[in-house]
Amino acid sequence: MSDDPYSPLVRKHFANTAHCGDLAGAVAVNIDEQGIRLRLSATVNMGHIQSLRFRAWGCPHVIAACEWFCSHYEGEPGESLSGFQASDIMCNLSVPVEKTGRILVLEDAVRSLGQRLGGGSAP
């Protein structure tokens, strides 16, 4: 429908959160900002991200964004996280601008996860 507030991709990732969860022995970051609570955990193997999981308390866009992030970065080099940009998600998932702040919370979480993995260097 023309004015569905959720794009098909948001609906898909919200409905199917395969990456929801925690990982044993993983590096994890927790963030609690702007009414959003996030936890990202990652395991690395040979400099590449092996597995990603999330937990989230937030609106559908935040949850879908977490799922999108996890499913896109598994298998990528650890350093790639430092290049993660909220704007990619905004664009791919058609997040309304008024929710920019929330997606920036995810960006913060991803970048600090990158730093914790050791691969990332602060820009």
Added chain:
Amino acid sequence: MSDDPYSPLVRKHFANTAHCGDLAGAVAVNIDEQGIRLRLSATVNMGHIQSLRFRAWGCPHVIAACEWFCSHYEGEPGESLSGFQASDIMCNLSVPVEKTGRILVLEDAVRSLGQRLGGGSAP
């Protein structure tokens, strides 16, 4: 219909103005007041009104009132005209109150016709 501005009797007398016209050798009064123009003519025989005719320029209630008057007073004694009351017409024809003035014009005409016929005495 509930709010027909014209009662069935008004509709009937307006549609069928059998007494519209003039009478040869009749006594007549003309009146021109309140935007109404009326002419009543009467012939008398042995103190009784033989024939009545009217001419009128006015709204449907005025025209129907003239017709009603003519059809009710033929055959009546000449004096009866002095007893003619606008309120009878208002009531019989269900004339809306805001038209009282117009029917009073007819009352004036009828009364002066009565006086002209000689039978009437001013009340």
Added chain:
Amino acid sequence: MAQDFIYLDYAASTPVDPRVAECMRDCRESGYANPSSNHIAGRVSRANIERAAEQLAALLNVDPATLIWTSGATESDNLGIAGAARFRSHRGKHLVTLLTEHKAVTDVFRMLEKQGFEVTWLKPEDDGRLDPAAFAAALRKDTQLASIMYVNNEMGVMQDIEAIGSICREHDVLFHVDAAQAVGKVPIDLQALPVDLLSLTAHKFYGPKGIGALYIADRPGCHVEPILFGGGQQQRIRPGTLPADLIAGLGLAAEIAQPRIDTDHDHLKNLRRRLWAGIQGIEGVLVNGNIESGFPGILNVSVEDVEGESLLLELEPICVATGSACNSKSQEPSYVLRALGRSDLLAQSAIRFSMGRPTTEHEVELAARRYREAVARLRDLATAAAP
């Protein structure tokens, strides 16, 4: 119910096009939810409204976002005029309008006068038309808003909206147009026409009653203060649950009208010609307005020595209007015709025939014959009584 009357009062209201009625029924069945609701059902209603906005926008050649839904032209006129006058009141309080506007316009200006605005009331020429030069002369430094109607509802007189609008633009005066009688009937291209605010109502062009719109141009300085207060619907300009079915009906009525404006116009022109041919021979009959330049759906005639109310009754079952429908209940002669200099006597005898898409040649010919006969009979009734 079988129709036992001949309807020649399309300027007062039109029947709903059957396709519009069906569209509204469909909308009500699938889209009964509140269009403000944030769920699937609400989105169905919202989609119906969006489609309608596009349809109406196409008819007027505007952006759908410039359209505000209202309950009809009366509310649109109130919102457009009072809303814009108040919005601009810090710049100046002088307003300009025409004496022959619809009551939904004149009464708003009267109310604004009481609230400290100053109104210049222009008198049209004897044929009802406003001379753009006279309009220009009325503008002042502190003039903020002018309102001039497109097609006059009593006489069909059409104003030169383009010329008047251009003058407004030159003087930075907002220009409101009451187009209740024009939309769907005469071509209106708001990209080309210099109009800032435009009022319309669906029931004058085969849409439903109870729904209208106000166009608000997307130009700097062109805005209205709300006159109703409530939920945040419609950019906070007009609150209330949107009647998605009525709006869809308005939209479809606009879509149906668009391609047939020219053929409708020719049809009406033919009808008016025949009607006029049938009555112009009557002694003492004359046209109110201007038959050459006026909108052909309306023919307003006065006749000497005939009482208007009796004429109307005698014409039954032909449904026509005396003055405009809004004033029909009062017995007073039309203020519009008096503004044109008609005597009270001629004004009170005025009959407005207004024709529409379903009107047939047979109907107007019958109406003309009945009119001739009615005039003759009433004159006969009055003959000797004439002083």
Added chain:
Amino acid sequence: MAQDFIYLDYAASTPVDPRVAECMRDCRESGYANPSSNHIAGRVSRANIERAAEQLAALLNVDPATLIWTSGATESDNLGIAGAARFRSHRGKHLVTLLTEHKAVTDVFRMLEKQGFEVTWLKPEDDGRLDPAAFAAALRKDTQLASIMYVNNEMGVMQDIEAIGSICREHDVLFHVDAAQAVGKVPIDLQALPVDLLSLTAHKFYGPKGIGALYIADRPGCHVEPILFGGGQQQRIRPGTLPADLIAGLGLAAEIAQPRIDTDHDHLKNLRRRLWAGIQGIEGVLVNGNIESGFPGILNVSVEDVEGESLLLELEPICVATGSACNSKSQEPSYVLRALGRSDLLAQSAIRFSMGRPTTEHEVELAARRYREAVARLRDLATAAAP
């Protein structure tokens, strides 16, 4: 279109009863004329309106002449409140209302505050009810008008209109009641209830959208100034062509409602009991409002540790509201629930289930199950993220 959703948003709007739809269609076919027109066709429209006035008058036990047609409760609230406040402003400028009123009420009072009126905003008890004693304490010598709603649209809370109205009568204060959620659903006898002005809208009781009414008691000192200006329709209180078909629809909806108010009420009570039974076991769930005394068509619940927008999406295709429909588009927690002292976190998780005549036990049971599952899933998604 087949319904692919379960509609539990009857407080936002109801589907039109098929008999009402049919009545409107009939009206449109025979009575499309402008009801102000003084001819046979106009009288058909007028007769339809008169019948509707009698039907609505019977439901409320009033004289049909006390009813003014409007475009909906929003306009009725505006006309009743602003119109009466202005009419009485020479006597005093103090007004009283409730923080938890609908926006169509609160926004009118806010506007009046800007125009020099003084408003006392009462805070209800935590269960949403206004203590009549607190109301009485707010009245002053210069209080002219109070407005208190009958049934709250978000929570179903019912106010003690009789007690509050009696206090108003004692103090010669006009009493306006927004009964948009009550008319056709709870018995209202305006001969017995001390109410001066009452707003209603047809689409909340299976009538059409875009039509409502304002009751104005025939009592000395009880009158409103118009807020729209135009033709002389409706005793000069509200201008504009009357949509006879919509009015007829409203009238029939009232007539249909009258004899079944009790059975409808029992039906809703049963549904709400089942719905609540299905969700009351969830940890951290709580009712907004008062389940014993509230209108049974509405159940509003908040739940701890769940995000409201995600909850709403997870409940799809069950159509429910967050807050009231009018605020659904904004993401802010309901001002009504905050006025009751709910934390932002609890207020934002609030879901309003509202049921109607067509609602089935199966639907509410399904809704309860989906609600339980949704809460469980969203809590699971958030588990370890909880700080």
